[in-house]
Amino acid sequence: MISPAQDDPAIELVGLSKRFGRTLAVNNLSLKIPRGSTFGLLGPNGAGKSTTIKMLMGLLSLTSGEARLLGVDVVADPVQVKQRVGYVPESHHIYRWMRVREVLGFCKSCFHSWNDQTCREMLDLFGLDLEKRVKHLSKGMQTKLALLLAVSHEPELLLLDEPLSGLDPIAREEFIDGVLRAICDRGQTVLISSHMLDDVRRLADTVGILNEGQLLLNGNLDALLTTTKRICATLRDGCQPKQTPPGTVWQRIRGREWTITVRDFAPEKVQQVQATEGVEQVRVVDLGLEELFKDFIRGQRVTP
Amino acid sequence: MRIDPAGHVPIYLQIADGIRAAVAAGVYRPGEVLPSLRAMATEVHVNPNTVQRAYDELEREGLVYSQRGRGLFVADRGDLSAQSRAGDGVRRALDEAIRAGRLAGMTATQLQDLFHAALEGLAQDGRKPS
Numbered sequence: 402m403i404s405p406a407q408d409d410p411a412i413e414l415v416g417l418s419k420r421f422g423r424t425l426a427v428n429n430l431s432l433k434i435p436r437g438s439t440f441g442l443l444g445p446n447g448a449g450k451s452t453t454i455k456m457l458m459g460l461l462s463l464t465s466g467e468a469r470l471l472g473v474d475v476v477a478d479p480v481q482v483k484q485r486v487g488y489v490p491e492s493h494h495i496y497r498w499m500r501v502r503e504v505l506g507f508c509k510s511c512f513h514s515w516n517d518q519t520c521r522e523m524l525d526l527f528g529l530d531l532e533k534r535v536k537h538l539s540k541g542m543q544t545k546l547a548l549l550l551a552v553s554h555e556p557e558l559l560l561l562d563e564p565l566s567g568l569d570p571i572a573r574e575e576f577i578d579g580v581l582r583a584i585c586d587r588g589q590t591v592l593i594s595s596h597m598l599d600d601v602r603r604l605a606d607t608v609g610i611l612n613e614g615q616l617l618l619n620g621n622l623d624a625l626l627t628t629t630k631r632i633c634a635t636l637r638d639g640c641q642p643k644q645t646p647p648g649t650v651w652q653r654i655r656g657r658e659w660t661i662t663v664r665d666f667a668p669e670k671v672q673q674v675q676a677t678e679g680v681e682q683v684r685v686v687d688l689g690l691e692e693l694f695k696d697f698i699r700g701q702r703v704t705p
Numbered sequence: 706m707r708i709d710p711a712g713h714v715p716i717y718l719q720i721a722d723g724i725r726a727a728v729a730a731g732v733y734r735p736g737e738v739l740p741s742l743r744a745m746a747t748e749v750h751v752n753p754n755t756v757q758r759a760y761d762e763l764e765r766e767g768l769v770y771s772q773r774g775r776g777l778f779v780a781d782r783g784d785l786s787a788q789s790r791a792g793d794g795v796r797r798a799l800d801e802a803i804r805a806g807r808l809a810g811m812t813a814t815q816l817q818d819l820f821h822a823a824l825e826g827l828a829q830d831g832r833k834p835s
Contacts, residue, residue: 439752577750585743585753599710606754623715623758684804687713 409472411436411558411590412457417466419452419614426452428614429466434592434607436557439584441605441622442594443694449614450594451491454562458488471557484512487551487589491562493543497536501529501546505553512554519587520553526579541572548576552583559583561593565600573597577604598691608690610697617697618664622690629693630666631686632674634659640679646670651700662688662696708749714797716751720759722794723749728768728779728787735784739769739777766790 412434419427427449434440444450455461457468459479468475475482495504509515524531527545529538538546544564551559559580565573577600583589595601601608602622609619618625629650636642636657645652645661648670652661659680663670666685675683688696706723708716727733739745742760746753760777763769768786769777780786806816 437754439754574750578747581746581750581753582743585746602710602716603708603751606752623717623755626713626715684808689711689713691711 408436409469410434411438411471412440412592413467413469413472414453415467417453417456417468418464419449419456419461420464426614427456427464430611430614430616432609432616432619434590436590437588438607439591439593439605441601441608442592442611443596443598443601443608444594444611445698448611450611451562453611454488454560454592454594457560458482458486484514484554485557487554487556487559489544489547489551489559489561489564493547495535495543495546495550498534500532500534501538502531504535504546504550505531508550508553514555515553516555519555520549522582523549523552523579526582527575539572541568541576544568544572545576545579548579552579552587552589555587557589559589559591559593561591561595563594563596565595565597573600580604598694602690610694612698612701617701626688626690626693628666629662629664629688629696631688631692631696632661632663632671633684633686634661634674634677634680635682637679637681642677642679644673644677646673649700651696662693662700706749708751717755717758717762720745720749720751720756721762722791724759724763725768725787725791726794728783729791731784733779735779735781737779738775739779741776 410433412432414430414432417427417430418425430449430453442450442453452461456463457470457475459475459482463476470482471485473481473485496507499507505520527542527549529542529546529549535543535546548561548564561580564576568576580591580593581604584591591604593601593604605622607620608622608625610617632646636654636659638657641654642659646663648664650662650664652659661674671683671685674680706720706727708719708723710716724733724739733739739760740748742753742756745756749756760769764771764777766786767780768783768790770780771777803816806819811819
């Protein structure tokens with residue numbers, strides 16, 4: 402077998418689709434994530450995030466399209482994918498009756514690349530008790546154990562499916578520190594899906610928003626935050642402007658307040674709003690990640 | 706250093722602001738080494754690529770210089786340059802405050818009065834008991 406080149410992207414999806422009966426859960430998804438980046442996959446419930454990750458890990462079949470992880474086709478060589486990719490699933494299927502020590506021994510035997518030192522470091526960081534049974538661990542501890550298992554075989558890529566939901570703030574911070582160590586010490590590429598937008602903001606350098614199986618946007622997180630802005634205008638009584646500037650993501654008229662969120666912000670867009678019949682005053686507001694996320698999703702739901 | 710992940714200010718700018726403030730306050734002195742990428746990333750719980758971007762920014766403005774393999778060092782007179790650049794962060798905070806005032810319909814004179822009153826208040830707080 403030809404070993405994949407080091408400059409292959411960490412993740413490459415081409416026209417990936419998944420159909421469940423009449424529902425298209427993932428719809429013609431194309432995406433390239435370079436090595437070394439940390440990608441935050443955002444999207445409302447049912448957007449297809451988990452379905453996508455499960456297809457990558459060979460847990461669901463592909464309806465159509467292609468997916469390559471580290472240059473390896475996930476359909477042609479699922480075993481190599483499992484050896485080289487670390488995975489933290491949404492719900493853990495770790496052997497609940499085993500003690501932590503037994504789980505570690507079992508997983509170690511499955512991976513030729515298992516690294517005892519990494520494993521020990523993570524045990525120390527997380528303060529996991531080797532003698533406890535998995536079913537007696539708190540949800541936070543179980544998630545941290547899942548991360549420990551995912552990083553200890555030294556994967557080049559980590560796929561984290563909604564790992565932070567239901568965790569208390571301290572468990573979340575410890576989990577994040579575990580991921581940061583993986584990034585700092587071993588240069589691992591990370592894809593994390595989450596609704597915890599503040600945590601994604603800390604962890605990710607790139608984000609994508611998935612909605613109804615399609616990618617709405619994808620790019621550098623800081624760049625998206627600097628180029629997406631809200632233009633807020635005060636309207637004269639009874640005015641209902643029809644024309645919005647190019648790149649409008651979402652808009653709303655409520656009483657005298659007209660709110661428009663635009664991507665690729667430029668001063669001309671403000672001038673255009675200012676010049677609209679019935680507009681009295683205009684100001685520009687910067688957005689945080691949560692507002693940006695909501696506006697992109699709401700913009701898809703409102704019929705123009 | 707406090708990072709606000711919910712706000713609109715890019716995190717790399719928040720880190721750069723935080724380090725400038727730390728250098729201006731003498732936490733890191735000229736000739737001393739800044740924390741490594743790994744140390745800073747795990748300290749503030751932020752992606753190392755983002756920390757790198759903040760470090761690049763500080764190196765570009767001359768606050769720090771890199772010595773291959775040894776890390777980033779605070780430049781001579783870095784404390785002075787940090788004090789003047791720390792103005793950037795203050796300016797952003799002021800802009801924000803002025804926008805809030807305008808939204809509430811305040812005039813420039815009213816804003817000026819508020820600013821002077823706030824300055825006066827801080828000066829009183831900062832005065833050491835004699």
